[in-house]
Amino acid sequence: MSKFDLFLQQIFNGLVLGSIYALVALGYTMVYGILQLINFAHGEVVMVGALVSLWVSLKLIASGVPGPLVFVLGLTAAVPACMLLGFLIERIAYRPLRRAPRLAPLITAIGVSIVLQALAMMLWGKQYKSVPQLIPAIPLHVGGATISTLQLFIIAVSCVLMAGLLVLINKTPLGRAMRATAQDPTVAGLMGVDINRVISITFIIGSALAAVAGVLVSQNYGIAHYYMGFLLGLKAFTAAVLGGIGNLTGAMLGGVLLGLIESLGAGYIGDLSGGFFGSHYKDVFAFLVLILVLVLRPSGLLGERVGGRA
């Protein structure tokens, strides 16, 4: 494998990782855009999505349904389940606190995250669970690098969903209501926008994306467990901040960039530093990026100045 092939391979790895980060980051950024709230329970929604689809898939496989169909059915179970979960999280944990100081919903967000982890642990157990391969992962060779059909599928699904979301936000009446609510909830309300409905829908859409991300990530690594949402959520949050939190395109860009940074960083730091730094700094890259962005450009790459709003 030549140096270039290795580089190409790391780019592929980064793109797959990044498109998952992007899907999850969208959920953070949509909620932040409208409520200025960091929904720290969002990573847990990803986890629930993965585990629900796994649970349904295992039942279906036992009754002999073919793989890709199981995937679709698992997804159609996970997405509504997470939509409902997202709706309930907002209704129970955030709406009563909408007029409270901003720290209060942040604390309930962390509380919801812990509760969901504990519930998942009780429902599905503590073990790492093996996820059956439902989408065929046929390796395709591009030069000396390999990308599997599953990974291409992940990138494709992410792109389609992101494009769909952009259309929804920018071209539909619902999207206009969402943008109006983000700009000024009070005025939007006076103009006849049902704020509560818009906020609920925002959570529902974000959670649906999280469910898809959960299913994809568990397919990619062949593993799911009650703790999987935590670190993924933090990384996606970082991606959202990197791109400019509150900005949809920013979240997508941030996600893909973060995936690439991590992949290339972990892949090359050992050789570049002559073995002084090693690949155990992989997770450090994400959070180093977070710190750098917050210090140097708090509004993120594509974000507008948020000073007035905060």
Added chain:
Amino acid sequence: MTLARLSAVLAALALWGCGKTESPAPEASKPAGDTQQAAAPASAPAPTEPAAPVVKIGLAVPLTGPQAHLGIEIRDGAQLALDEANEAGVMLGGQKVKFELMAEDDEANPSKATIVAQKLVDAKVAGVVGHMNSGTSIPASKIYSDNNLPNISPSATNPKLTEQGFKTTFRVMANDNQQGKVLGEFATGKLGMKNVVIIDDRTAYGKGLADVVERTVKASGKTPAAREFTDDKSTDFQAILTSAKGKKPDVIIFGGMDPQAGPMAKQMKSLGLTAKLVAGDGVQTPNFIQLAGADAEGHYASSPGVPLDKMAGGSAFADKLVAKYKTKIELYAPYGYDAASLFVEAMKKADSADPAKYIAALAAITHNGVTGPIAFDEKGDLKGGLITIYQVKEGKWMPVETVGGN
């Protein structure tokens, strides 16, 4: 199954919640059947003195988290040993005693382990079976030593554990100096390894094992192509495996546990990396095969001791444990059983459950356990520990060779 799970969760919650009550946790974490009866004495502690004096044996292993499956089987193994002692009836100092297990969850977390250790000391247990991991055993062993409380780790294999010079620290499994050496020699010798990349999970166990392997490989005149790192929570190894692939290894040695090794084997396959994975006892589990699926095929892992079905009382032990607790034995249950049995045997020999009195008997013990003959050297390490290397063949761990005796 769900009830047992629920009671384990309740036990974990009880651990958080309590502080003033004496010890509700061990009752709560007993196997599901006993939960109801056990709830009563927990809520009404001191006044009703039971007929036989109770000897409490502490147990500290992860009962929640990714490694809980291994901790739970140690707990069940130890419980079985104490149940059998109670059934047979043990007389200490002229009185019939009743052994009770006080099981605590250390979450495989070193800082939690020291809290649990102190809790067991405060509860005045007579001995501790634990901890499971090297990273938890090492800091906890200091606390036990300071309080003259013997502890026997069923499974911690980092050499440092017994190198601290504590008189109270024992283990019933060969250590990583022995295991790492065997793994390194196996890779360079029998596997005919040409180029190796070593990966570890930065835990005391994983790093310790990988370090010994690295030394052994170097001693054979070969230089590892790279040393890569991950952690004990990761599931994404694409970046390090890709960078490893650039070094064209034919062997990848992993110091770590099965939750990482499973996905790692899968990702090796998807990256077109044909090297053989060679790992230690943390990977030699059915869970690894389940997580890696078909991609587990052909990989190697070692485990201290001999296969369960080759142990003296292995299959009888497995039958009993499954009959009683429906425990799935992956790895450590026989070691948990032997560790608990050693306490009972040493106490019988010294005719006392007082650590100060029975510790000499424990240090000098020769005992025929399920895992084989057990005796300790002056450091508390197992004398002449055997190591077996296994390979996954047709979805099962098959023994390749047993190497032994230091």
